[in-house]
Amino acid sequence: MADIAKIKRKKLSGQVPLEVFRLLRLVGIRGALPMGGRSITAVVGREMGKSLGCSTLEDFFKLLLDLKIGIPELAEKSEKKMVVRLHDCMVCDGMEDVGEMVCDLEGAIIEGALAAILNRPVSVKETKCNCNGDGVCEFTATIR
Numbered sequence: 290m291a292d293i294a295k296i297k298r299k300k301l302s303g304q305v306p307l308e309v310f311r312l313l314r315l316v317g318i319r320g321a322l323p324m325g326g327r328s329i330t331a332v333v334g335r336e337m338g339k340s341l342g343c344s345t346l347e348d349f350f351k352l353l354l355d356l357k358i359g360i361p362e363l364a365e366k367s368e369k370k371m372v373v374r375l376h377d378c379m380v381c382d383g384m385e386d387v388g389e390m391v392c393d394l395e396g397a398i399i400e401g402a403l404a405a406i407l408n409r410p411v412s413v414k415e416t417k418c419n420c421n422g423d424g425v426c427e428f429t430a431t432i433r
């Protein structure tokens with residue numbers, strides 16, 4: 290994170306419009322790769338989640354907010370299960386209901402981060418998505 294946070298763009302700063310990310314994510318990866326790029330997003334997301342270097346759930350949630358990935362809400366938590374909602378999701382908030390869930394990358398980021406924080410195997414499934422008409426993104430983590 291420290292290396293990639295070194296940004297030296299004098300005129301354009303460290304910000305790019307969200308459309309650029311959505312173009313990469315939804316057109317480039319989901320649209321162009323076989324199976325909607327799901328095997329790629331699973332590997333990439335998990336590695337991203339791990340590389341965030343968070344040691345607590347609070348740190349991770351703060352980072353999700355600071356990086357503007359979304360506004361996290363812990364909807365449910367037990368020994369074997371965690372439900373995380375992501376409001377204002379960077380990928381899908383405001384998009385039309387197309388009857389599909391499109392935030393598998395975010396799910397994999399959560400999976401990688403939780404596995405690192407808990408030091409246990411975690412598998413995450415996207416259970417709600419704005420693109421599925423749910424009004425929020427939601428991820429259910431099964432902790433083994």
Ligand SMILES: [Zn+2]
Pocket residue numbers: 378379380381382391392395418419425426
């Ligand atoms: Zn989403």
